[in-house]
Amino acid sequence: MHSYLGDLGLLRDRRFTLLLVARTISVLGSAFAPVALAFGILGLPGATASTLSVVLTAESVPMIVFMLAGGVIADRLPRQRVMMVGEFLMMTGFLALACMLLVGWTPLPAMAAAAALSGVATAITFPALTGIIPEVVPVDRLQTGNALLGLGANASRVAGAVLGGGTVVLFGGGWALAASAAMFALAGVLIAMLRLPPGDRNAAGRxxxxxxxREGWREFRSRQWIWVVVAQFSLLVMAVQAGHGVLGPLLAKESLGGPAAWSAFLAGEAVGTIAGVLVSMRVRPSRPILVAVLLCLPAALPYVLLGLDAPLWGIVVGAFVFGVCFDVFGVLWQTAMQREVPAESLSRVSSYDVLGSMMFGPIGLLLAGPAASLFGTEEALLGCAVLVVLPTLAALLSPGVRNLRAPRLEPVSS
Known part of the structure; x- marks a missing residue:
């Protein structure tokens, strides 16, 4: 208990607390979106799983296309301002989607364009977030800072899964998306209040x-453990995008009870991520990337359970396991990146990381609907489980993944 209280001492830092609150509110806005967008679109007259696939793909493609540019921008400009712009762009995209659903004017190209704007915003924001954390958190508290940020984000995902599903059931997807837009606006205001000294701005703009x-690519490819895990995640994320974005909601609509059932799945996953934070705040593996990759294997469980038509309570338990594994993975991965990659290149390396990890995601979204029609929803979900397991086993063959050791920087207790 003393160790956890020591970790919470980081909250006395005003800059970290502002970043934590802003990130927590932003993730709460994002947590409303999956249920609101999925069932808002599937509830439109004539909409099918392929309609949802198109909108989600329209969001993912710009995120991938602009990710490298986002890394360059975040290494050139003050990351606080980059994050602020990203939050306001996210607000604009979700507000546009909300207005379309509320007024009943929902042409597919217009919805795709609004979704694409939110994808651009993600491409701008994520590399800046990865880079700004070491500017705010001392190097010996990085894992604690990442874990606390994860705690806030994961608590928001729990609340968003419950409140988002409830808002969709009671008021409809349009109002849920409008609530998301308001949260992104508030997060942008809080980021604007974050003050970093001018010295935090690097000279990459020269x-x-x-x-x-090219410099960011050299840093990226010079570390085997980074590019191997990114290659692993390029296939793993394709499976997760298909399973979470299309196939899971589709199966929920077909046989599990609709939005309430899928909200329960997402809530189970979110509770798992909170449990994962408690683990990640204390665990200090000597080989963090090896442990992180091994944790990807149990993440196939929810897709196996969905594909085998397990009862809802079992599927929620599988989602909980998924959440625990991916949260601990995320904290170990982020901390290793922030410690091993030079600060002046961190956002660019992060952008290559996200670009490589997400590059097949749109393919998963685009193929999910046709795969469900051709093979069946359950069979397609079992295919997602295979795409999680096989690349993970391949990544474990890499010496860089197995042998990277963590420095002994962060005390176990304060």
């Missing part, structure tokens, strides 16, 4: 954009 990208 180079050309292509030069910056």
């Amino acid at each position: 180079h050309s954009v292509l030069g910056d990208l």
